[in-house]
Amino acid sequence: MPEPFKNLINADLVRACGEHLQRHWRGFDRRDFERQALAGLDALEMKARAMQVADALEATLPDDFDRAAGIIETALAPAATTDDLGFATTDAGLAGWIGWPLGEFIARRGQADPVRALHALRELTQRFTSEFAVRPFLINHFDLTMAQLLAWRDDPSPHVRRWTSEGSRPRLPWGLQVKSLIADPSPTLPLLRALQDDPSPYVRRSVANHLNDIAKDHPGVVADWLEAHLPKAPPERKALLRHASRTLVKRGDRLVLKAWGLGAGLKGEASLSVSPKRVAVGDSVRLVATLTSTSTRPQKLAVDYVVHHVKANGSSTPKVFKGWTLTLFPGETRRLEKAHSLRPITTRRYYEGSHRVELMVNGNLVTEAAFKLKC
Incomplete structure (x- = not known):
């Protein structure tokens, strides 16, 4: 020790x-x-x-x-x-x-x-x-x-x-x-x-x-x-x-x-999935984001996600989490995966309810998903 x-x-x-x-x-x-x-x-x-x-x-x-x-x-x-x-x-x-x-x-x-x-x-x-x-x-x-x-x-x-x-x-x-x-x-x-x-x-x-x-x-x-x-x-x-x-x-x-050259919006399509759809406090969810370029030029992208944590009164507060920084080439499809922990920490208390997850690309909301948390 x-x-x-x-x-x-x-x-x-x-x-x-x-x-x-x-x-x-x-x-x-x-x-x-x-x-x-x-x-x-x-x-x-x-x-x-x-x-x-x-x-x-x-x-x-x-x-x-x-x-x-x-x-x-x-x-x-x-x-x-x-x-x-x-x-x-x-x-x-x-x-x-x-x-x-x-x-x-x-x-x-x-x-x-x-x-x-x-x-x-x-x-x-x-x-x-x-x-x-x-x-x-x-x-x-x-x-x-x-x-x-x-x-x-x-x-x-x-x-x-x-x-x-x-x-x-x-x-x-x-x-x-x-x-x-x-x-x-x-x-x-x-x-x-x-x-x-x-x-x-x-x-x-x-x-x-x-x-x-x-x-x-x-x-x-x-x-x-x-x-x-x-x-x-x-x-x-x-x-x-x-x-x-x-x-x-x-x-x-x-x-x-x-x-930093990350100001342009995504030219292409984006999807986000969260699994499992129901999860208990202490477990984790897996985020899978897919980006497909329709641009004729490489795109420099900062990809982050926002979790809207449910509060005791039923409202929610957003928390931004760092995701990925990448260059998406013309016509490329990129799959991005990340495990997001739901273990309690001293600065955050979890409450039951539907938690919305937003995928942000260069500061712009491109798609979202959700999971239900059980305490």
Whole structure:
């Protein structure tokens, strides 16, 4: 059985943190820090462990934030210089998962001195990402924080450049929502323009995820981005933009599909069958789609399907599932098959009733079928 994820923040890591902090500030009360940080630690989940260690840091580091930040900085391991994510606390200094409570301490205590705090986070993110710790500064000191992130977009460290994009994502998973960026993503667009051709794949992956976040609330912004930046794009940027387009391609957004050469409707015939016609929760159905071309030219097609899940009140909600991307040649008939699971998952509950399945080609409904689900 794999080790629980929460155990990445453990007693040995806490003791190593105390040792390094005391090494760089002889007045550090290591015993009190460890007493508070370790109290009932094994019973806590991951985030609660990080917060408890941050509480212990608040109780034992100097009240003067500049001094406390300086102690943390001198206790850090040497900065990572490549994309390698193998951060770990060693005899050389603090790095890896201890960075979560260290970043939390900086986020809590640094609000009165945001410039000093952001510089501390820049140092920390080269040993463990500070993407979560920067969020309160974007909420409380937006203009100052965005100006500083923009200034660091050319930083020599790929970890810092990646942090400027990842930390300012509108919908960063597990992070505080920055509602102003959800409403208006334009402040981060200059940052993304500067980073989309970054030499580091690690940085470019963050830019793709950032653009995909924007697509969820402002699809037109990403469609315009593709229009401006996809033509004659080098292979690395093209891969980035394809990853950034994934949500809108899945939704069948016409403008985005058109940008990828998938805008034309199917010239030909389509059929869809679903079997069995009656199925129980936990089983699966087999989808068989058949496409026949009547065109004299090859057709580049994105073929997806939409399942209309029945809700408790009898209505239904659509969910798009990725199917196939293919080129259909003149006169060709192509048979496509896929098993669709009906196993319960944490984000979806199934209810009895007729579930409609629509076949979408380049964002256009071409045919449909249905199955009955029994619970």
